[in-house]
Structures are given as structure tokens and as C-alpha cells.
Amino acid sequence: xxxxxxxxxxxxxxxxxxxxxxxxxxxxxxxEASGEHGEGLPEQDEADLGRxxxxxxxxxxxxxxxxxxxxxxxxxxxVRSQRGVDLEPTAGQTAWRHRLMRIGxxxxxxx
Numbered sequence: 001x002x003x004x005x006x007x008x009x010x011x012x013x014x015x016x017x018x019x020x021x022x023x024x025x026x027x028x029x030x031x032e033a034s035g036e037h038g039e040g041l042p043e044q045d046e047a048d049l050g051r052x053x054x055x056x057x058x059x060x061x062x063x064x065x066x067x068x069x070x071x072x073x074x075x076x077x078x079v080r081s082q083r084g085v086d087l088e089p090t091a092g093q094t095a096w097r098h099r100l101m102r103i104g105x106x107x108x109x110x111x
Contacts, residue, residue: 006064006072014056014072017079017087018104022057025050025104032102046102049075053104079105 004011020028029050052071056064064072082100083090090107091097097107 004061004064005066006061006069010069010072010076011061013076017076018053018057019087019109020101020104020106022054025054025057028101029054032098046099050102050104057104075103078103083107
């Protein structure tokens with residue numbers, strides 16, 4: 001059996017903060033790219049990060065690479081810096097919600 005490069009804590013934390021499914025995130029990224037929400041083009045870094053998240057969500061834990069681990073940590077850090085420890089559903093500014101959704105976290109969705 002292959003050894004996983006991602007630790008238990010990060011694996012669990014990533015799958016806690018990323019509360020959108022890969023299908024939901026993919027759909028959201030397509031909607032954002034089409035400009036359907038009138039905000040113009042999303043920040044490229046967030047959109048790229050979101051595509052990586054979709055890719056990671058489709059992997060088994062043993063298939064995660066060191067690059068994936070770095071992305072997972074970046075997503076966890078970004079969500080936690082904007083949400084804190086409490087991930088209870090929270091309404092906020094639309095742009096803030098959309099930025100978080102680009103990386104797989106919908107602040108209005110129950111954890």
C-alpha cells in the first residue's frame with residue numbers, strides 16, 4: 001500500500017473547509033468565467049486554485065502529491081484567515097462569498 005504524503009490533520013481540515021463538491025465547484029468556476037454574476041473576470045490566482053481543488057477532490061488520499069499538499073494548505077490557510085475557526089453559515093458581502101467559493105468554500109453552506 002502506498003504511503004500518503006498528506007497528514008491526517010491537513011486531510012481532515014481541507015475536507016472540512018472545502019464544503020462544495022467537485023461538481024459544485026466546477027460549475028461555479030464556469031459560471032464565474034462566463035461573467036454571469038457581473039463581477040468581471042475572477043482573480044486568476046483564485047480560479048487556478050479552484051481548478052486545483054477540483055482536481056484534488058477527485059483523488060484518493062494515497063494519490064495526493066506534494067504539490068497537492070501545498071495547495072491544500074494554501075486553501076485551508078486562506079479560508080481560515082477569512083472565516084476563523086467557526087465555519088457556521090455566515091452571510092457577508094457578495095464579492096467575499098464569491099472569492100471563497102472560487103476555492104471551494106461556500107460561507108452560506110452548513111459545514
